[in-house]
Every structure is written in structure tokens, then in C-alpha cells.
Amino acid sequence: MARPLIQMALDSLDFDQTVALADQVAPYVDIFEIGTPCIKYNGVNLVKELRNRYPDKLLLVDLKTMDAGEYEAGAFYAAGADICTVLGVSGLATIAGVIKAAKKHAAETQIDLINVADKAECARESVKLGAQIMGIHTGLDAQAAGQTPFADLNEIAGLGLGVRISVAGGIKQATVQQVVEAGANIIVVGAAIYGAPSPAESAREIRELVDAAAA
Ligand SMILES: O=C(CO)[C@H](O)[C@H](O)COP(=O)(O)O
Numbered sequence: 402m403a404r405p406l407i408q409m410a411l412d413s414l415d416f417d418q419t420v421a422l423a424d425q426v427a428p429y430v431d432i433f434e435i436g437t438p439c440i441k442y443n444g445v446n447l448v449k450e451l452r453n454r455y456p457d458k459l460l461l462v463d464l465k466t467m468d469a470g471e472y473e474a475g476a477f478y479a480a481g482a483d484i485c486t487v488l489g490v491s492g493l494a495t496i497a498g499v500i501k502a503a504k505k506h507a508a509e510t511q512i513d514l515i516n517v518a519d520k521a522e523c524a525r526e527s528v529k530l531g532a533q534i535m536g537i538h539t540g541l542d543a544q545a546a547g548q549t550p551f552a553d554l555n556e557i558a559g560l561g562l563g564v565r566i567s568v569a570g571g572i573k574q575a576t577v578q579q580v581v582e583a584g585a586n587i588i589v590v591g592a593a594i595y596g597a598p599s600p601a602e603s604a605r606e607i608r609e610l611v612d613a614a615a616a
Pocket residue numbers: 410411412436437463539540541569570571572589590591592593
């Protein structure tokens with residue numbers, strides 16, 4: 402099995418804390434995600450800062466775009482994003498716009514399937530448009546209501562779409578093996594790392610668990 406990537410969700414609002422957390426976990430993760438509240442608060446300058454600081458890491462900007470896809474995402478790809486997210490619920494015109502912006506910068510587009518009623522249909526149509534990554538995502542509010550991403554991951558992984566699958570939503574040490582075995586190519590972790598007494602130690606553990614599960 403190809404080594405799954407670990408994506409660190411940087412979900413603080415504070416610019417300096419975000420950069421400091423990235424520095425702590427950098428040895429153990431493959432992708433830095435600038436989370437949605439974080440990018441809304443800090444904007445394109447944080448993309449430029451992380452791009453300059455980490456030229457060799459993948460950088461995902463979790464825009465969760467809902468409209469004006471090409472226009473909104475274009476600025477973030479231009480600033481150095483490798484991947485931007487667009488909401489599946491936004492519709493195919495907006496998804497196509499983000500994909501168009503990504504192509505201009507030789508970058509990629511992730512579809513966030515959060516709250517999409519027919520996730521399989523949305524995923525199939527997005528792949529036809531050229532999206533490279535499907536994001537299975539149980540958001541923080543849904544997590545608080547007791548939901549998990551595992552059933553959705555199994556459904557979308559089972560479609561055999563030939564694109565990478567990302568999974569997010571409370572993933573932690575205890576669930577890493579389950580999501581790797583279910584077929585996730587990108588494991589997103591936020592609170593289980595940034596909420597730990599030692600984020601670096603937690604990231605190191607998750608790296609070991611992901612690599613062991615994929616071996
Ligand atoms: O995109 C997000 C919320 O919308 C989070 O970044 C994502 O859910 C990962 O964080 P956690 O591991 O804490 O769930």
C-alpha cells in the first residue's frame with residue numbers, strides 16, 4: 402500500500418501560534434492544512450508565510466468555497482496553495498471554477514463532501530470535472546453531536562473512483578488503523594495533535610501508527 406499522507410489541520414486563529422505549531426509537527430506530517438477559521442482570520446499572508454517557510458511541504462487551504470469558485474480560489478493558488486477545498490454542496494459550476502483555477506497553477510482541488518446528501522453522486526461528477534481528491538469530512542459541530550466519518554469513508558472508498566481519498570473528523574491514535582485499512586490516502590488530524598500536551602509527540606505517534614498500518 403502506498404504510504405498514506407498525514408495532514409495537520411492548523412485550526413488556531415492566531416498567526417504566530419499557527420506558525421509555531423507547524424514548526425513543532427513538521428517532521429511528522431506531509432501536508433499543512435490552513436483550517437477554515439484560520440484562513441478567514443489571517444488571509445493570504447499566512448499562505449505566503451507557510452509557503453516560504455516550508456517550500457517542500459504540501460499546503461492545503463481549507464477555503465470550503467461555496468460560490469465564485471475560480472475567483473476566490475485563484476488568489477490562494479497564486480499565493481502558493483497546492484490544494485484548495487471547495488464544498489460539494491456548492492454545485493458543479495463552482496467546483497468547475499475551482500478546478501479551473503487549480504489547473505492554471507498546476508495545483509489540485511479537493512471536494513469537501515461535508516453535508517452532501519448524495520456523496521457518491523457528487524464524488525462521481527466531481528471526478529468527471531477533474532477533481533483529484535475527495536474529502537470525507539465530519540465537521541466539528543457534527544462531531545460534537547456524536548457523528549463520525551467512518552461509514553462515509555467506506556462508501557466512497559468502495560466506489561473505486563481512482564482519486565485520492567482524504568478523511569477528517571476527529572481522527573486520533575485509536576482510529577488511525579481503521580481509516581488506513583478502509584482506504585484513506587490522506588489522514589487529517591487536528592485536535593488529537595494540537596490538543597495534546599505535546600503536539601510533536603502526538604504527531605510522531607500518529608506518523609508511526611499510519612506507517613505501521615500501511616506496511
Ligand atoms: O476542517 C475541519 C473542521 O471543519 C477540521 O480541520 C478537521 O475536522 C480536522 O480537525 P479534527 O481532527 O479536530 O476533526
